Amino acid sequence: MAFLEIQGLAKTYRGRDGRPFTVFEDISFAIAKGEFVCIIGHSGCGKTTILNVLAGLDEASAGVVVMDNREVAGPSLDRGVVFQGHALMPWLTVMKNIAFAVKSRWPDWNRTQVTLHCQKYIGLVGLTGSEHNKPCELSGGMKQRVGIARAFAIQPKMLLLDEPFGALDALTRGNIQDELLTICAATRQTVFMITHDVDESILLADKILLMSNGPGAVIAEVVENTLPRPRDRHSIHHDPQYYRIRNHLVDFLVNRSKLYQTGELPRPAAPQVVRPGVEPAARNAEQRGSAGRAVANIVHFRH
Amino acid sequence: MSGTDSLRAAMLSLAFLLVLLGIWHVGTLPKEQAASANDEYAKLMGKGAVKTTGFPTPAQMGETARKHLTDPFYDKGPNDKGIGIQLAHSLGRVGAGFLLAALLAIPLGFVIGMSPLVYRALDPFIQVLKPISPLAWMPLALYTIKDSSVSGVFVIFICSVWPMLINTAFGVAAVRRDWLNVAKTLEVRPLRKALQVILPAAAPTIMTGMRISMGIAWLVIVAAEMLVGGTGIGYFVWNEWNNLSLTNVIFAILVIGLVGMLLDLMFGRLQKLVTYVE
Ligand SMILES: Nc1ncnc2c1ncn2[C@@H]1O[C@H](COP(=O)(O)OP(=O)(O)O)[C@@H](O)[C@H]1O
Ligand SMILES: [Mg+2]
Numbered sequence: 001m002a003f004l005e006i007q008g009l010a011k012t013y014r015g016r017d018g019r020p021f022t023v024f025e026d027i028s029f030a031i032a033k034g035e036f037v038c039i040i041g042h043s044g045c046g047k048t049t050i051l052n053v054l055a056g057l058d059e060a061s062a063g064v065v066v067m068d069n070r071e072v073a074g075p076s077l078d079r080g081v082v083f084q085g086h087a088l089m090p091w092l093t094v095m096k097n098i099a100f101a102v103k104s105r106w107p108d109w110n111r112t113q114v115t116l117h118c119q120k121y122i123g124l125v126g127l128t129g130s131e132h133n134k135p136c137e138l139s140g141g142m143k144q145r146v147g148i149a150r151a152f153a154i155q156p157k158m159l160l161l162d163e164p165f166g167a168l169d170a171l172t173r174g175n176i177q178d179e180l181l182t183i184c185a186a187t188r189q190t191v192f193m194i195t196h197d198v199d200e201s202i203l204l205a206d207k208i209l210l211m212s213n214g215p216g217a218v219i220a221e222v223v224e225n226t227l228p229r230p231r232d233r234h235s236i237h238h239d240p241q242y243y244r245i246r247n248h249l250v251d252f253l254v255n256r257s258k259l260y261q262t263g264e265l266p267r268p269a270a271p272q273v274v275r276p277g278v279e280p281a282a283r284n285a286e287q288r289g290s291a292g293r294a295v296a297n298i299v300h301f302r303h
Numbered sequence: 304m305s306g307t308d309s310l311r312a313a314m315l316s317l318a319f320l321l322v323l324l325g326i327w328h329v330g331t332l333p334k335e336q337a338a339s340a341n342d343e344y345a346k347l348m349g350k351g352a353v354k355t356t357g358f359p360t361p362a363q364m365g366e367t368a369r370k371h372l373t374d375p376f377y378d379k380g381p382n383d384k385g386i387g388i389q390l391a392h393s394l395g396r397v398g399a400g401f402l403l404a405a406l407l408a409i410p411l412g413f414v415i416g417m418s419p420l421v422y423r424a425l426d427p428f429i430q431v432l433k434p435i436s437p438l439a440w441m442p443l444a445l446y447t448i449k450d451s452s453v454s455g456v457f458v459i460f461i462c463s464v465w466p467m468l469i470n471t472a473f474g475v476a477a478v479r480r481d482w483l484n485v486a487k488t489l490e491v492r493p494l495r496k497a498l499q500v501i502l503p504a505a506a507p508t509i510m511t512g513m514r515i516s517m518g519i520a521w522l523v524i525v526a527a528e529m530l531v532g533g534t535g536i537g538y539f540v541w542n543e544w545n546n547l548s549l550t551n552v553i554f555a556i557l558v559i560g561l562v563g564m565l566l567d568l569m570f571g572r573l574q575k576l577v578t579y580v581e
């Protein structure tokens with residue numbers, strides 16, 4: 001069994017007309033330990049809801065989430081969350097915001113231990129010198145960095161990020177992406193991240209889940225990111241794989257994500273695993289080689 | 304820039320004060336002359352005291368103020384105590400009633416704010432009790448408590464409980480979902496969550512409630528003490544009115560205003576202390 005298993009997840013709300021309104025259904029996927037998984041889909045398809053269910057902050061209408069062989073039922077220090085709106089407590093300094101989390105994780109630690117530990121993670125996100133500032137004295141990027149440091153500082157088994165860089169300008173976003181890449185490489189952190197930025201997902205993820213439009217959204221495909229690591233934001237697009245993957249993702253978002261609703265594309269029983277980065281010729285060879293493996297039999301790539 | 308602005312405002316305030324004192328002085332001048340013409344008559348009548356000759360002049364006021372301020376704590380029996388002693392009695396009652404109200408209202412407000420069910424259950428009671436003038440409780444208080452001083456404390460309690468209760472409930476209910484979710488994902492225990500997340504988050508709203516309560520309490524204490532008598536600044540005003548000493552009444556009015564301002568200033572400071580910028 002994989003580190004994190006999601007099976008048959010569904011979320012249904014009672015609509016205003018009394019009829020049930022299904023946001024998503026049959027969501028099944030798995031995340032291995034140390035894997036970085038991004039999920040992409042149009043706004044409103046239920047990404048945040050899935051993340052909240054994984055965090056234990058929301059309950060699914062059906063399905064189970066199992067982490068480390070234990071069913072997820074409620075929030076836990078094992079899963080750190082970086083919230084979309086940073087969610088820092090404005091009355092606490094940077095140091096105290098992180099210390100609040102650290103003390104929750106290790107209640108027995110003395111003040112020196114807590115401070116040293118916080119200091120380490122403040123350094124990791126490049127905020128040394130701003131420890132004693134309040135959030136209102138920080139830029140948007142710095143606030144989000146504090147949020148990330150807070151989540152990393154409790155050393156969770158898994159990290160959940162909800163569009164953490166959505167509100168940032170391109171330059172800041174790039175810098176924090178680099179930092180996240182470095183930290184994740186160093187800590188082998190397991191990450192589940194929502195993003196609407198295709199390039200961000202290619203830079204960071206091992207696997208990219210493509211979610212179709214709701215209502216009744218499903219995970220249509222799992223894109224394996226075959227770009228080799230370590231990846232560098234400035235040279236990544238020189239790799240020929242980059243645009244193949246990027247085109248595949250954009251094509252899904254623009255053309256295919258809405259076709260699952262209307263039935264123009266069949267809803268997959270299980271999401272298809274595709275590797276658009278690999279050259280078509282190589283992929284065909286691979287397809288012949290490993291018969292059992294479902295690879296890229298997508299309309300777009302049929303010759 | 305703001306430095307010169309506040310200096311200008313201060314100058315203007317001073318000018319207003321001088322104009323006011325001038326008008327007062329001129330307004331009371333002719334009466335004083337008329338009074339001096341009747342001086343002999345007044346002496347004959349054995350009523351030499353200036354205070355009965357009509358509305359006091361600023362000079363007389365200044366003299367009275369000086370007398371009170373140089374000896375604020377004298378105690379010559381039940382009807383003649385220094386202004387400091389009277390103030391201390393009033394402040395004591397306000398402090399006690401306010402503190403009791405806070406001890407009830409803030410925890411109860413927490414519960415109401417956190418539980419929509421409790422909120423809806425208690426709402427009718429609050430809606431009916433809130434608009435009752437605190438003085439309307441006085442007979443009931445006197446009958447059950449049988450002590451005028453404690454009844455005063457009760458009236459302060461009952462008038463300051465509502466703003467604190469309502470503001471606490473509102474502040475607690477309005478705590479941002481994000482912060483509560485942070486506490487949840489960190490498995491923070493309920494007591495720690497209440498003290499370290501909800502309390503600081505709701506503190507500005509709670510403090511606003513406390514400031515409003517204190518303002519109302521200081522308004523009500525004067526009326527309450529006039530009603531029950533005995534001690535306090537309100538009783539002092541009533542007593543001096545019975546003595547027909549307008550200078551003392553005016554002096555007491557000024558003191559009530561000043562103390563009220565200081566109390567509000569103090570709560571303003573506290574409010575600033577707990578306010579955060581998002
Ligand atoms: N309390 C609710 N009642 C009804 N519908 C809801 C409720 N909360 C969320 N939804 C619906 O769930 C859908 C998914 O929301 P969300 O998970 O935030 O999407 P995403 O993060 O992908 O943009 C939205 O279409 C929204 O309308
Ligand atoms: Mg969302």
